[in-house]
Amino acid sequence: MPLEGATMKITETRCSRCDRPLRSAASIAAGIGPICARAARVAATGFSADQLDAAREVIGLGGVAHTSGRGAARVYAVAGSRGDTYSTSAAGECSCPAGTHGRRCYHLAAVALYAGTVPAHAA
Ligand SMILES: [Zn+2]
Numbered sequence: 804m805p806l807e808g809a810t811m812k813i814t815e816t817r818c819s820r821c822d823r824p825l826r827s828a829a830s831i832a833a834g835i836g837p838i839c840a841r842a843a844r845v846a847a848t849g850f851s852a853d854q855l856d857a858a859r860e861v862i863g864l865g866g867v868a869h870t871s872g873r874g875a876a877r878v879y880a881v882a883g884s885r886g887d888t889y890s891t892s893a894a895g896e897c898s899c900p901a902g903t904h905g906r907r908c909y910h911l912a913a914v915a916l917y918a919g920t921v922p923a924h925a926a
C-alpha cells in the first residue's frame with residue numbers, strides 16, 4: 804500500500820473480518836469488531852446469537868457447575884430460566900425439554916462456553 808501522507812494513521816487497527824476501523828480497546832485487542840465477533844462466534848459454534856447471549860448470562864449468574872465426569876464425559880448442572888436445573892453434558896446432551904427432543908438448547912451453549920470448547924476470544 805503506498806504512503807498517502809500525514810493523514811494515514813499507521814496505528815489504526817482494522818477488523819480482520821470486515822476491515823472497518825476498530826475503536827474499543829477490547830476490539831483492538833481481539834483484532835475484530837463486536838458485530839463480526841458475534842457473527843464469527845455464531846458460525847464457529849452453531850448456536851444462535853441469542854443462545855450465546857443467554858449462555859453468557861447464565862454463566863455470569865453462576866448458573867453453571869461441573870458435577871461429574873472428565874473430558875467429553877463431563878456433566879454440568881445448568882440453571883434453567885424457571886428456577887429449575889438441568890443436567891447438561893459436554894458431549895451435547897441436555898435434560899431440558901428442548902434437549903430431550905434433540906434440539907441444541909442454550910444450556911449446551913453455556914456448557915460449551917464454560918468448558919472452554921469455544922475459543923476464549925470468541926466468548
Ligand atoms: Zn468487522
Ligand SMILES: [Zn+2]
Pocket residue numbers: 889891897898899900901902908909910911
Ligand atoms: Zn437444555
